[in-house]
Amino acid sequence: MSIRVHNTMTRTKEEFVPREAGKVAMYVCGPTVYNHIHIGNARTFLTFDVIRRYFIWRGFDVTFVQNITDVDDKIIKRAAEEGIAPADVADTYTFAFRAAMESLGIERPTAQPLATQTIPQMIDMIERLIAGGHAYAVDGDVYFSVRSFPAYGKLSGRDIDDLESGARVEVDDRKQDPLDFALWKTAKPGEPHWPSPWGEGRPGWHIECSVMSEGELGLPFDIHGGASDLIFPHHENELAQSEAATGTQFVRYWLHGGLLQVNAEKMSKSLGNFMLLKDVLAVYAVPVVRLFMLQTHYRSPLEFSTDRLDEARTAFERIENLVRNLEWAKSAKAMSSGAPSASRELLASARDAAREKFVAEMDDDFNTAGALGAIFEFARAANTFLADNQSDVGVADIELLVHAKELIIELLAVLGVVVTGAVDIEFPPDVVGIANQLAGYAGTDPEEAVRALLAARAAARAERNWTAADAVRDGLAMVGLVVEDTAQGARVTYRAVN
Ligand SMILES: [Zn+2]
Structure with a gap:
């Protein structure tokens, strides 16, 4: 039996064939750390946690990489609002993100690179893209030339000409084409910046995933995951950068998770209709939240309820x-x-x-x-x-x-x-001696000893020998055990300790 996965690239379910037998190399886009994550974000990370766990259970050796976007417009904006340094905002919410993942029982990634610690590799890829005629510099900014990559749009199924006439494309005179996107941005005063061949600046968002995924996993890696709202433009752009820079296939299987909705609308920070994971976990236990999410297929939308x-x-x-x-x-x-x-x-x-x-x-x-x-x-x-x-x-x-x-x-x-x-009760060793005295038990196993004591108690009760039955109860109590009579018969538990 083989595992079949829905590949966004082909829009079909395909047999999963890893590039290396028995191993899975996967990358899932991580958070931009400017706020606490909401449960819509959490759903995506839960999805890929379960996929990873399943591969491991089926015997695969999984390498799971997830980036942290710790330099970004949103972080800079938040820092300005709060009058603190962008790095402090990023540190605070990187810590909060890791804590949130742990609180939902999500396994730690094998590697979790930070954007700010991968700048030289990003500059290197941008230089290769420029040398290959896939990018150009204007006044300290560098743009990817979408027209230089004829396959642009193949992941999202979009046509470049349709996109161009689309209303959402921003107008910028310095771009050769309105669809071109930033690989490197000149730093404005007060913004975080790093030296580069094009002057002091910072990387665009898309380039970090191209660089980190290749750096950690090599190309092509097996699975690239994320929420479906990342297909365009983020993943389309990652793909264009990576394949243009290397001439190699970027990803073998693209997996995208459905969005969490509120009243049939996407839950998002910009719409203000979000619930933070930590607020939901204050009311519902982790297994309950996981069950709620996993009762819907990961590609389907899920209505918060x-x-x-x-x-x-x-x-x-x-x-x-x-x-x-x-x-x-x-x-x-x-x-x-x-x-x-x-x-x-x-x-x-x-x-x-x-x-x-x-x-x-x-x-x-x-x-x-x-x-x-x-x-x-x-x-x-x-x-x-x-x-x-x-x-x-x-x-x-x-x-x-x-x-x-x-x-x-x-x-x-x-x-x-x-x-x-489901924790098994481990009985105290002292119960063996008590079973020997009261039930004639000759072995050394505490669990057997408890069973022998319960059998002796049941026999005593059947004979209405309450003294003998109570002696068993008191004997168990001496080692902290309590007998309870239930519909399924007598059982032994530890005395509740507050
Ligand atoms: Zn990404």
């Missing part, structure tokens, strides 16, 4: 409860002969089907919605098993229950959804 977030919270609570119930059921019924084999076979085949469906859905252009569907379907089967066999779950079922629990935890972890209720 607190109702859908609430639904995701309920769904996640059900999963957590199920995992706890599977854990408890497994340690509770030493006396039972176990569930009927038909019931057990049903759960085992549901487990195999769930894993297969999860892989098939994720292989199909990372269909996380379908993959979650497979997990929820299996969760229903496991709940049914527990409900049907409430009093019959026995030692013979333990392996099946452990596998069921582990599968749910494993598959959700591929999506970065961590089930916190």
